Every structure is written in C-alpha cells, then in structure tokens.
Amino acid sequence: MGCLLGHKWNGCKCEKCGKIRDEQHMWKGCECSLCGKVRDEQHIWGRRNDYTNNCKCTRCGKSITRQDINKITDQPILGIIAEFADANSSNVCYDALEKLTDQKILADLAIKGSTYMLRMSAAEKLSNQILAQEVFVDVVKNCDAMGLVYNAIKKLTDSSIIADIEKNGKYNSMREWAHDRLLDLKGQQELYAIIKNSKDNDLREKAIMRLTDQNILFEIASSNDSEKYRYEEEVPGWTGRGDDAYIYGWKKLTYDIRDTARERLAELKNK
Numbered sequence: 001m002g003c004l005l006g007h008k009w010n011g012c013k014c015e016k017c018g019k020i021r022d023e024q025h026m027w028k029g030c031e032c033s034l035c036g037k038v039r040d041e042q043h044i045w046g047r048r049n050d051y052t053n054n055c056k057c058t059r060c061g062k063s064i065t066r067q068d069i070n071k072i073t074d075q076p077i078l079g080i081i082a083e084f085a086d087a088n089s090s091n092v093c094y095d096a097l098e099k100l101t102d103q104k105i106l107a108d109l110a111i112k113g114s115t116y117m118l119r120m121s122a123a124e125k126l127s128n129q130i131l132a133q134e135v136f137v138d139v140v141k142n143c144d145a146m147g148l149v150y151n152a153i154k155k156l157t158d159s160s161i162i163a164d165i166e167k168n169g170k171y172n173s174m175r176e177w178a179h180d181r182l183l184d185l186k187g188q189q190e191l192y193a194i195i196k197n198s199k200d201n202d203l204r205e206k207a208i209m210r211l212t213d214q215n216i217l218f219e220i221a222s223s224n225d226s227e228k229y230r231y232e233e234e235v236p237g238w239t240g241r242g243d244d245a246y247i248y249g250w251k252k253l254t255y256d257i258r259d260t261a262r263e264r265l266a267e268l269k270n271k
C-alpha cells in the first residue's frame with residue numbers, strides 16, 4: 001500500500017506504509033525507539049554481559065572510548081565506567097578514575113573493585129587514609145602482580161606493618177622493598193646515624209640517597225674522616241689479561257660516601 005496522497009508521519013515513521021525518514025526521531029538515549037537508528041550521544045554505560053570486563057553502552061553496544069569520557073562529568077556514571085572498563089588493559093578506566101572525586105564512590109571501588117589494579121588506583125585517591133592503607137596492605141598480602149605489590153609497599157606508612165613484611169614477606173623482593181620503605185620513613189637524623197654508624201655499606205648508600213637536609217649532606221661531604229667514609233668492596237668483573245683471554249674474577253673497588261654526598265648536594269641544588 002503506497003501513500004500516494006502523502007505519508008502520515010509519526011516522528012520518523014509513516015504510520016500507514018512504514019517508511020522511515022531521517023528526521024524527527026524519537027530518541028531514547030542513543031537510540032530511536034521508532035526506527036532503531038543510533039546516534040553517538042547519551043549512551044547508557046554499563047556492562048553488557050558478564051563475559052567481558054568491558055564498559056559498553058547497554059543499549060547500542062558501543063564500547064566506551066576516551067572521547068566519550070571527556071564528555072562525562074556525572075560521578076556515579078564515572079564510577080560505573082571505572083568499575084566495568086578493564087583496569088588491566090584500558091586507559092578508559094584510568095580516565096574515569098581521574099575524573100572521580102566522589103569519596104563514597106572511590107571508597108566502594110577501593111573495597112569492592114573487581115581487580116587489584118582498580119582497587120589500588122581508587123585507594124590512591126581516597127582522603128580516608130585508614131581505608132587506603134587497608135587496601136594497600138591487602139594488595140601486598142594477596143595480590144600476585146609484583147608491580148602492584150611494589151607500588152603498594154611504597155605507599156605504606158605504618159612502620160610495624162612494613163617491618164612485618166620485611167620479616168615475613170612471601171618473596172625475597174617483597175622483603176627488600178619493605179626494607180627500603182622503612183628507610184623512606186626515617187627522619188634525617190636517623191639516616192645520618194645509619195650513615196655514620198652502620199657497617200652495612202649498601203644500607204649507608206641507600207640512606208644517603210634519602211637525605212634532603214643539605215646541612216647534614218655538607219657535613220658528610222666536607223668530613224676529613226676517611227676511615228669512616230671510605231670503604232672497599234669486591235665486585236665481579238674483568239680483572240686482567242691472561243694468555244689468550246681476559247680473566248673474569250673479583251676485583252676490589254674503593255668507594256667514598258663523601259662523593260655520594262657531593263653528588264646528592266649538586267642534585268638538590270639543581271632542583
């Protein structure tokens with residue numbers, strides 16, 4: 001049946017013959033409820049099915065892009081995007097997190113987020129430091145991704161918790177990171193005491209790299225006490241030439257903590 005005398009338009013659709021015109025659509029979000037045409041506006045972000053951890057429009061199926069996020073300011077929607085976008089492989093999740101400031105939503109993500117990556121990132125934006133620290137401890141104890149564990153240890157502030165990881169951490173690297181973190185938290189005078197008194201030269205070098213007090217650094221740099229600040233260490237390397245090959249072995253090198261102090265001073269002055 002044609003509409004020879006003219007169509008009877010209801011929005012974009014003729015009520016008599018079903019013809020569609022590209023105007024006066026009946027938009028419901030991103031989709032026209034009459035003809036099904038999709039526009040790139042007003043998507044409803046969420047999870048389309050349970051199989052993919054990917055944030056899509058629940059109506060038209062579009063995968064969210066960074067451009068889409070630029071347009072969104074609504075905090076609950078940003079929360080949904082951060083939750084459903086794959087935190088391990090997409091920038092989208094972080095773009096959404098970056099725009100999130102709502103502490104209630106961030107706390108939810110930090111506690112119940114689907115991946116440790118997401119939980120960590122949300123926790124880093126929390127003003128509630130007690131909750132944030134709980135998440136970091138959880139990551140250290142239960143997460144298998146060592147990069148995240150490293151970041152979490154770097155964020156810990158409770159010395160007794162860190163000391164426990166230094167002692168009982170699952171892996172050697174974890175114990176070492178905790179050891180370094182404890183140094184991060186030491187005061188300048190404590191670091192100075194380590195540099196003056198410790199027999200562990202590695203530890204002394206680490207301590208000096210954490211000094212920011214220029215008076216202490218200057219005191220070390222200008223000291224005449226070679227006994228205290230010079231030390232020898234055996235390192236593996238090429239030690240000489242044999243008949244037909246270089247010889248590999250241990251060689252002694254001399255180090256001086258005062259040199260490190262001078263470098264550190266120069267570095268601080270350049271900042």
Ligand SMILES: [Zn+2]
Pocket residue numbers: 002003006007008014015016017018019
């Ligand atoms: Zn018609």
Ligand SMILES: [Zn+2]
Pocket residue numbers: 012013024025026032033034035036037
């Ligand atoms: Zn339409």
Ligand SMILES: [Zn+2]
Pocket residue numbers: 030031042043044057058059060061062
């Ligand atoms: Zn859509």
